[in-house]
Amino acid sequence: MNKISGLNKIGLYTLVRREIERILRISIQTFAAPLISATLFIFIFGYVLGSRIDEIAGVPYMQFVFPGILLMNILSSAFEHTASAVFFGRWIKSIEEMLVAPFSYIEMILGYVLSAVIRALLIGIGILIIGLFFGAVAISNAPLFLLYAVSVAIIFALVGILVGLWAKSFEQLGLLNVFVIMPLSFLGGMFYSLEFLNETVRAITIANPIFYFIDGMRYATVGYSESNLMIGAILIIGLILTLGILVMHLFKIGWRIRA
């Protein structure tokens, strides 16, 4: 007992297990809410309105909007998971349980990120199943599909950690989601093609990083893309590295977690 060398495997597994059990305890908020919201989006935008809209580049509108709906839920689940886990841990000081335990800061970050990715993927699977009922699902490249889902979940899990560390109140905790993530998701080509936009709005959309995530996911599902996928790949790798290094640095210096 108590001999930990190298990676604290049992500790890391426990961290992930604790986080998963925590979200299962509040499953209406963590699972039912995003699944119901996704169902409504698919029904209204895909089924009701979609039946009146022509195909886009040979893709039925329902299948065109589905990747965006899926990705929006994946990224918001990952973000909410780490933001609330870190913030509440600081708020009720239960994060001290981890600080006094034999964890390296990398293990703590891994614990948060892994559990966020699992939660996001569970939501993703749920939405895929719902999408199947509406005939909205098409997967042309399964490995790429999984890669996009996991990468985007990692990016937003890291963003969530940053917000969880930064926020000093519940109000601040929701700021980024309301003013940045949600608007960027909706304006990232989730419901429309670039062809529908004038030059100015198109330029704004191309400058939106979430556009590349949705577009990449759309390529992995229906095989249609409007952007250079390489730009998306570089963006994803760049963001994971930059955010990962920043989060590691903040944990290393104990910013807002160690006095």
Added chain:
Amino acid sequence: MAEKALEIKDLRKVYDTGTVAVDGVSLSVDKGEFFGFLGPNGAGKTTTIHCITGVARITSGTITVSGIDVVDDYRKARTKVGIAPQEFNIDIFGKVGKLLDYVGGYYGMTKPEREKRIDELLLQFDMMKYKDTAFQHLSGGYKRRVMLVRALVHNPDILILDEPTAGVDVELRRDLWKYLQKLNKAGRTIILTSHYLEEVELLCDRIAIINKGKIVEEGSKDYFTRDGKSLEDHYLEIAKNGKGYE
């Protein structure tokens, strides 16, 4: 020479706000000792404990537990220490058994090890019936017990108790005293902070008093209770003589 359970040398902790919470504290605790760490509110007790356990960063100085540096070899050092803090820094919605199981896992204990140890501790603390109860639904006394059990799950060499009997009724306090004495007799080093001076006098072999971040008096229990006076009398006397007290 007795083996050292804890050794603090020239510890200094300055918060980002510029507040000097601990200012050159040096003290050592022998293995198997029951050590009392006293001082008024804001004196630097909890900050010192936070530096030992890793909740606070050390500005300068060194701390070793069982000869292991708490910064250089933090992973090993943390397995040696169990802390029951003043505040309930726990997921209050979690069930007692689960919360303890997680802590055991953090310390690398396998599932069978955790199950055995947790059941053993819950029985000892008469808490088995609350294993599936959420922490928030426990009474204040039982919450304190959970904090103590949590500190013991990984079987640490040193147990640090920061106000463990605050808000606990007399009966439970006496039960806890008995249990702590038993633990200490079994060889565990215990460091206790408390505002109940009779508790410290009863339990501790040696005592240090800290104020304004500095150790103002340190000695054996006999030293503090010489001339037939109680620890409380002596504590107040030190206060009156202005040894760093306000």
